[in-house]
Structure formats: C-alpha cells, structure tokens
Amino acid sequence: MPGLDPSVAARLKLTPDGLLPAVVQQHDTGEVLMLAWMDAEALHRTLTTGRATYWSRSRADYWVKGETSGHRQWVREVRLDCDGDTLLLKVDQEGPACHTGTRTCFDDGLLDSVEGTAA
Numbered sequence: 001m002p003g004l005d006p007s008v009a010a011r012l013k014l015t016p017d018g019l020l021p022a023v024v025q026q027h028d029t030g031e032v033l034m035l036a037w038m039d040a041e042a043l044h045r046t047l048t049t050g051r052a053t054y055w056s057r058s059r060a061d062y063w064v065k066g067e068t069s070g071h072r073q074w075v076r077e078v079r080l081d082c083d084g085d086t087l088l089l090k091v092d093q094e095g096p097a098c099h100t101g102t103r104t105c106f107d108d109g110l111l112d113s114v115e116g117t118a119a
Contacts, residue, residue, distance in 0.1 A: 003044040012040065013085040019055060020087050024097065027076040027090040033097035034105040036065075038087060043078070050075050052091055071095035 014020055019037045026033055036054040038046070042062055045053040052065040052073035066072030077090040098105040 004040045004047075008043075008080075009040060011080060011084045012043075013083060014039070019057075020085060022054065022087040022089055024052065024073065024089045024091055026093055028092075031104060032106055033091070033093055033103070043087070046075055046089070047078060052089060065097075066094060069095070071097065073097070 012020060018039050020039070020043070022036045022038045024033045024036060025031065036052075037057055038053075039055045042053045042055045045051075045062070045064075049064075052075055054063055054065065055061075056063050072094045073089070073091040074094070075089055075091050077088075079088040079090075080086075081088070096103050098107075102108075
C-alpha cells in the first residue's frame with residue numbers, strides 16, 4: 001500500500017473493494033457525527049495532513065471533508081479497532097457534519113427498539 005506506513009498497512013483488514021468504514025466522532029463530546037469510507041491512500045492522506053480525507057464510493061474519488069462546504073474536520077486522533085477492519089476518527093468538526101446540513105448524520109429519528117431480554 002503505497003504511502004502508508006507498512007506496519008499500519010499490515011494491520012488493516014480491507015473489504016474486497018479495498019475499503020474500511022470510518023466512524024467519525026467529535027473529539028471532546030463523543031458525539032457520533034458520520035460514517036465514511038477510507039482506503040489506504042485516504043488513511044495516509046488523513047494521517048499526514050490532519051484533514052479528514054475519505055473515498056467516495058458514488059464518485060469513485062477522494063474528498064477532503066469541508067473542501068467545498070467549509071465544514072472541515074480537523075483530525076485529533078485515529079484509532080484502528082481490535083479486528084483491524086474499522087477506523088475511528090476523533091475530529092474537531094467545523095459546522096454541520098452531514099451533507100443535509102445537520103450537525104450529525106444520525107439525528108433523523110430514533111428507530112423503534114427491539115423488545116426482548118438480554119441473555
């Protein structure tokens with residue numbers, strides 16, 4: 001994986017299309033802002049620039065969050081989960097995180113809960 005530190009690249013378990021989901025969280029409040037996708041190059045760009053860079057599956061191109069909207073994400077921390085298949089980005093979000101103009105992509109209503117008991 002060009003550009004990315006080989007020790008980091010070796011830990012990644014990418015999907016068949018070469019991607020990892022990236023959960024994005026506000027660094028100081030813990031608020032979950034959005035989910036995006038990264039490949040090794042997007043991760044490398046994020047780690048080296050401090051700006052959240054993602055892979056757009058619909059446009060098949062890289063995008064730096066806030067490059068056109070001004071709603072930038074300044075990366076404070078990047079973590080890889082225990083399985084190596086999901087990233088957590090802790091960011092300082094400027095303005096709304098969601099493309100709809102809302103603070104978070106997860107504020108469109110709570111789904112009905114599943115009833116049952118824990119085993």
